[in-house]
Amino acid sequence: MKILKDINKANDIKNVSPDCMDDLAQEIRNFILEKVSKNGGHLASNLGVVELTMALHLCMNFPEDKLIFDVGHQAYTHKILTGRKNDFDTLRKFDGLSGFPKRDESDADSFNTGHSSTSISAAVGMVAARELRGSNEKICAVIGDGSMTGGMVYEAFNQLSRIKSNLVIILNDNEMSIDKNVGGVSRYLNKLRVGEPYNDLKAGVENILKSIPDVGEKMAKGLKRSKDSLKTLFVKGSFVEEMGITYIGPVDGHNIKEMTRTFRKAFKLNKPILVHVKTVKGAGYKYAEKYPEHFHGVDPFLLETGKSVNRKTRATNTDVFGKKLCELGAKDNRIVAITAAMAQGTGVNYFQKKFPERTFDVGIAEQHAVTFAAGLAAGGYIPVVAIYSSFLQRAYDQILHDVCLQGLHVIFAIDRSGLVGRDGETHQGIYDDAYLADMPGLKVIAPKNASELCAAFEYAAKCDGPVAIKYSRGFAYRGLATNKDFSDESAEIISGSIEIEEKNSSLDDKKDTSGEIKKRVAIIACGNMVEESVKLRDRLISESNIEPLFVSGRFIKPIDEELLKNLAGKFDIIAFAEETCEAGSYGERAASIILDELSKMCSGEKFDTGCSKENIRYPKILNFCIKQDMVRQGSVDELRNELGISADMMYETIVKNL
Numbered sequence: 001m002k003i004l005k006d007i008n009k010a011n012d013i014k015n016v017s018p019d020c021m022d023d024l025a026q027e028i029r030n031f032i033l034e035k036v037s038k039n040g041g042h043l044a045s046n047l048g049v050v051e052l053t054m055a056l057h058l059c060m061n062f063p064e065d066k067l068i069f070d071v072g073h074q075a076y077t078h079k080i081l082t083g084r085k086n087d088f089d090t091l092r093k094f095d096g097l098s099g100f101p102k103r104d105e106s107d108a109d110s111f112n113t114g115h116s117s118t119s120i121s122a123a124v125g126m127v128a129a130r131e132l133r134g135s136n137e138k139i140c141a142v143i144g145d146g147s148m149t150g151g152m153v154y155e156a157f158n159q160l161s162r163i164k165s166n167l168v169i170i171l172n173d174n175e176m177s178i179d180k181n182v183g184g185v186s187r188y189l190n191k192l193r194v195g196e197p198y199n200d201l202k203a204g205v206e207n208i209l210k211s212i213p214d215v216g217e218k219m220a221k222g223l224k225r226s227k228d229s230l231k232t233l234f235v236k237g238s239f240v241e242e243m244g245i246t247y248i249g250p251v252d253g254h255n256i257k258e259m260t261r262t263f264r265k266a267f268k269l270n271k272p273i274l275v276h277v278k279t280v281k282g283a284g285y286k287y288a289e290k291y292p293e294h295f296h297g298v299d300p301f302l303l304e305t306g307k308s309v310n311r312k313t314r315a316t317n318t319d320v321f322g323k324k325l326c327e328l329g330a331k332d333n334r335i336v337a338i339t340a341a342m343a344q345g346t347g348v349n350y351f352q353k354k355f356p357e358r359t360f361d362v363g364i365a366e367q368h369a370v371t372f373a374a375g376l377a378a379g380g381y382i383p384v385v386a387i388y389s390s391f392l393q394r395a396y397d398q399i400l401h402d403v404c405l406q407g408l409h410v411i412f413a414i415d416r417s418g419l420v421g422r423d424g425e426t427h428q429g430i431y432d433d434a435y436l437a438d439m440p441g442l443k444v445i446a447p448k449n450a451s452e453l454c455a456a457f458e459y460a461a462k463c464d465g466p467v468a469i470k471y472s473r474g475f476a477y478r479g480l481a482t483n484k485d486f487s488d489e490s491a492e493i494i495s496g497s498i499e500i501e502e503k504n505s506s507l508d509d510k511k512d513t514s515g516e517i518k519k520r521v522a523i524i525a526c527g528n529m530v531e532e533s534v535k536l537r538d539r540l541i542s543e544s545n546i547e548p549l550f551v552s553g554r555f556i557k558p559i560d561e562e563l564l565k566n567l568a569g570k571f572d573i574i575a576f577a578e579e580t581c582e583a584g585s586y587g588e589r590a591a592s593i594i595l596d597e598l599s600k601m602c603s604g605e606k607f608d609t610g611c612s613k614e615n616i617r618y619p620k621i622l623n624f625c626i627k628q629d630m631v632r633q634g635s636v637d638e639l640r641n642e643l644g645i646s647a648d649m650m651y652e653t654i655v656k657n658l
Helices: 018-039 044-048 050-059 076-090 119-133 151-160 183-192 196-210 216-225 230-234 256-268 286-290 317-331 348-354 366-378 389-404 432-436 450-462 488-494 529-544 561-567 586-602 636-643 647-657
Strands: 066-069 139-144 167-173 246-252 272-278 335-339 359-361 382-388 411-415 443-445 467-470 521-525 549-552 555-557 573-581 620-626
Touching (some): 018 076, 018 256, 044 050, 050 076, 066 119, 119 167, 167 256, 256 272, 317 335, 317 348, 317 382, 348 359, 366 382, 389 411, 389 432, 432 467, 432 555, 432 573, 529 549, 561 586, 573 647, 586 620, 620 647, 636 647
Parallel strands (some): 066 139, 139 167, 167 272, 246 272, 335 382, 382 411, 521 549, 521 573, 573 620
Antiparallel strands (some): 443 555
């Protein structure tokens, strides 16, 4: 690191000789490869913007100027250039460097990002603040072409057209989002990529016209206003300039001199500018260039081969879903699949290969995806919308207004529900219970294992109304053989039911060797937390001589009120285990039902539960869930320990409360 060793704080790059910039870019690229190959992280997107980020740093001053990265996963070079290179060994680790921009990590990070299509709206807000304040800092948003499919971009453009001061938007065009870009916006950008001759010719013609005495200026303005101008010939339908935003480009995104020259000009113009920069995702690493979608987000890998260090040993929940969806699609041609630019990440790619005509990739547009699904359902099809939990929350109103209020048969396959680990607070799927629990007519299922995940989709396909099935990132749990299925014959009975594990299903009191009645514990675990709670159960049996009632909550909604009422008065501890925030959680709602029933028993209102008044047990309710506002990055095991919901932490809490 001959040059990089001297880059220790923001703006140090300006001390580097222009002749050494390409060498510095290579050092940064090698540095990113070394660190990400060891820690994992977002690779291809960061390799693609090394020179682009360097050029921006040569034109901006930090922290005074404001640089906003859309999504934020491509900010590694920015972090390296702003004094954080020595922290990269901790990248995405517990208490370590975030993989995304973080305002509390550096004053060079002006806005936290993690989701798509937000950068221009934030930048427009900063411009408005600058105008109100009367300051003159530079403001720049960097957005990928994949993010241009998000509706917020065009809402921001609509307001941006009224702004009369400078804002530079860098369109990082690598023809990819995570999977290959799709749709009309992608086709439009393909047209813009051939637009360079237009820019050169336009400038030449305008200069010639302006040089004509007396009438030249008017003729130049007339050319600009004309709907049949050269723009129509070279770049058809340029809505960017129609919105009052000046378009510049395309520019070579790996030519630092060309970009620096272009950016400096753009920052001097007193109006909104969009600079179209053409980059190669994964640039400089042959495996990432060849397979950019596979190197978007990676686990540790071998630099020499590009192969993962930790080879996958069993199927993930995503794999199980993808294969089951194919099976359902083969049996019923009404089944269609919808993804928001994440066919591979969600497992829809399995279905896409078999049934391409029944697969719809709508781009990064979750709101549209849900209402599009509603339209398909209204048209007699059964759409399966596969979206990560943290991204589905962007479509809250569409789920409510367009699906649930109409009772349409839409199936939501909610991947990455619960803790996702190293991507941090913007990606943790811990809010889905809260935002789905009160949706009218929506059934919400949290399967306990792989077989129940398959059964849940069988059940959902046979329902009449909306169904959401949520499952975690990572390997599919194979324990706890399913005792019941979701077949037609049992659907009416099972819908909304809890499952009690048979070997500990008795609610009768048991005595220990001394004749004392044993303390009674009930564990009700949901979805992701079933596997962890099995460890808890086994430890209670082996170390504390307690045989807990073990229950899989399974249906988050509708909740199994009858079984929960039957638990009232019969346990010393009732523990709920789930990877969701406390407000709106299953445990919060279930505890209310149990305590209400217990109140009725104590008041003499109700004694039909087989529990005499003198034998009533007044339980401690332990809700093992997420009780803090945000959950930071770290491995799932580290986060469970911190949150007190690992098997060991739950065991200690239960024993302490007995």
